Amino acid sequence: MLAVTVIGADRPGIVAEVTGALAAVEGNLEDSTMTLLRGQFAMVVLVRTGSPVAEVEQALARVSSQGGLAVDVRPVSAASPAAGAVQGSSYVVHVNGADRPGIVATITGVLARRGVNVVDLGTRLAGELYVLTAEVVVPLDVDVDELRAELDEAAGVVGVHVRLVAVETDEM
Amino acid sequence: MPELPPGSVRTVVRAPATVLATAGRDVDPTDPDVVALAADLLATQEVSPGCVGLAAQQVGEALRVFSVDVSGHPKTRSCHGRFVLCNAEVVSASRKGRGREGCMSVPDFTGDVQRARRLVVRGQLPVTGEQVELETDGFEAVCLQHEIDHTNGLLFLDRVSDAHAIHPRQTYL
Numbered sequence: 001m002l003a004v005t006v007i008g009a010d011r012p013g014i015v016a017e018v019t020g021a022l023a024a025v026e027g028n029l030e031d032s033t034m035t036l037l038r039g040q041f042a043m044v045v046l047v048r049t050g051s052p053v054a055e056v057e058q059a060l061a062r063v064s065s066q067g068g069l070a071v072d073v074r075p076v077s078a079a080s081p082a083a084g085a086v087q088g089s090s091y092v093v094h095v096n097g098a099d100r101p102g103i104v105a106t107i108t109g110v111l112a113r114r115g116v117n118v119v120d121l122g123t124r125l126a127g128e129l130y131v132l133t134a135e136v137v138v139p140l141d142v143d144v145d146e147l148r149a150e151l152d153e154a155a156g157v158v159g160v161h162v163r164l165v166a167v168e169t170d171e172m
Numbered sequence: 173m174p175e176l177p178p179g180s181v182r183t184v185v186r187a188p189a190t191v192l193a194t195a196g197r198d199v200d201p202t203d204p205d206v207v208a209l210a211a212d213l214l215a216t217q218e219v220s221p222g223c224v225g226l227a228a229q230q231v232g233e234a235l236r237v238f239s240v241d242v243s244g245h246p247k248t249r250s251c252h253g254r255f256v257l258c259n260a261e262v263v264s265a266s267r268k269g270r271g272r273e274g275c276m277s278v279p280d281f282t283g284d285v286q287r288a289r290r291l292v293v294r295g296q297l298p299v300t301g302e303q304v305e306l307e308t309d310g311f312e313a314v315c316l317q318h319e320i321d322h323t324n325g326l327l328f329l330d331r332v333s334d335a336h337a338i339h340p341r342q343t344y345l
């Protein structure tokens with residue numbers, strides 16, 4: 001399995017160029033995330049291919065130089081999706097407040113001390129307003145009320161508002 | 173709900189099976205094959221833990237038939253018990269809300285979907301073919317929309333609200 005990361009000034013065609021180059025070396029895209037961050041388009045793609053790493057790098061080097069993209073290719077272990085996952089319950093963490101350094105570090109520091117696993121996280125800054133949304137897995141043995149209290153306290157220190165909301169899945 | 177013959181438990185089909193993406197044909201609710209299918213859906217639903225609804229597509233048949241039973245589910249508000257509807261369609265839908273759904277036919281993912289919490293559905297009962305109109309809300313409303321979607325060849329994957337709305341399952345059923 002290869003992890004391919006790509007970042008570059010956004011324009012139409014980036015995804016098509018990168019995935020076209022990967023398809024040309026028989027690369028099969030598995031999980032990926034691609035998003036626009038303030039004019040920079042960022043891609044992280046897990047690719048399964050029988051082609052040697054050097055061949056994949058070469059195929060992407062062309063795209064990179066012609067398209068003005070920063071590309072990185074590295075082998076990663078082909079773990080199954082559930083491997084290493086924390087057993088627990090899903091929650092969404094909502095944070096917003098005035099921007100200042102250390103908000104993400106403070107909030108995720110509390111989560112890390114409790115063994116809470118971040119599985120998805122995004123932040124946005126608009127003017128002075130800083131917004132963080134994360135999906136986390138809280139281990140079954142963690143007291144959620146205590147975790148909430150710790151998050152509130154930490155949020156107070158960096159002057160933001162935090163909410164921890166349980167995600168319930170309705171089985172149909 | 174008319175009495176049905178005993179049903180048999182069928183195998184639940186998983187995506188990407190083509191039948192799950194196939195819109196169902198209208199059925200004659202009085203046709204013995206349709207009555208047997210209705211019984212099978214209920215029988216299969218009953219042996220599947222946590223299952224509150226099952227559509228014909230999920231047992232491999234592209235037909236407009238599904239079963240629902242949300243009685244006993246903690247989120248249930250209005251409840252019409254255990255029933256099967258044929259040729260069902262949404263008459264009116266309002267009060268949209270977003271929730272996360274799972275489906276027996278898509279066991280590895282869950283998805284965030286907007287669905288109406290107030291719903292009127294029209295359909296026919298098996299055996300008699302009686303035309304009924306159900307008015308419901310909350311969890312049963314969401315479940316009915318999920319099952320009607322199945323009978324139209326749609327999965328929750330076709331309905332998710334944004335590019336980050338499909339999640340790998342954290343805990344397995």
Ligand SMILES: [Zn+2]
Nearest residue numbers: 172275276277
């Ligand atoms: Zn389903």
